[in-house]
Amino acid sequence: MDFVEDKDLVKEFLNGNEIAFRTIVDRYSKKIYWHARGMLNNHFDADEVTQEVIIVLYKKLHTFNFNSALYTWIYRITSTRTLNFIRKKKIKELFSIFDEKYDNLKSESDILNNFEHKDEIERIEKALQKLPIKQREVFIMKSFEEMSYKEISEITGKSVGGLKANYFHALKKITELLNEKE
Template sequence: MGLNSDFELVRKYLDGDEQAFNEIVHRFREKIYWHARRMLGNHLDADEVTQEVIIVLYKKLKTFNFNSSLYTWIYRITSNLSINYLNKKKIKKFFSFDDTPQTDLTENADMVKNLEDKEKLEKVEKALQSLPVKQREVFILRHFEGFSYKEISEMTGKKIGTLKANYFHALNKILETVEDE
């Protein structure tokens, strides 16, 4: 399941093969979900963004230029849509449209069946949510997804030095949060 087969799928989809799109979604859906979930900190928001990413892929795959891997392209979209989603929530809060109380993360973690796993995941989410969004994004992309600074730089358009500084502060904060528990 290398880079070429991803490209092949995109080409098939661009040639009108809908099944190829299904295969792309099947291949990346779990990665998209987990990236969104780590960025947003709960299932409901992650679900919303995951669906949005699939919709954007469907609409925008025709603009994919084959210069980067499909994998990094999808992560870039997921990252940006997650940040947009957070900002949109902020705007709604700003204009008092979002009166919904903060949802309990325990309730939202219902896509994870095992109780022990849920508790562990909640701790991770709590630690991640303690980070500012930019630091969170860099930390997630590097620590959980294993991207290099160069790849993250290509995805986010930020300088490698800035990313390293963000990662350093994120590490420090995350460890403080974990140690406080």
């Protein structure tokens, strides 16, 4: 199948072509998942956020105004949903809703289980969790998703200067954390 531009896929979907939406989902589900996973540090929650974002995309795609790139728009939704998820989780933890069974369930279904470098990835994920949320988000977007400061600024609505400062602090802290455990 020939490569179809994102905006053309959106137009096709808005004209009733459901396959176009499937193509958008296939193109972006991995990116949504890995962003959420980096922010949340576990497969179970990342899976939940990914499904939620896909459903939001389906419902809200008619509001996409074609002024920005589709991936910027999708990342903005992913970022917002992930931050909301973290807030909700903190509230739930405050009332001790989570228990050990839930944690076991999370680890059993993890896609990392069959990966030989699982431990190395888990170390990075744990180090990421020690960063403040803003620094973590910028670090994930810059280091793993290889976005420019301008793109991150469009998604998060923060100034480029502020993002650079956040990234610098995150980079320093992650390097320390990963080196001290060796």
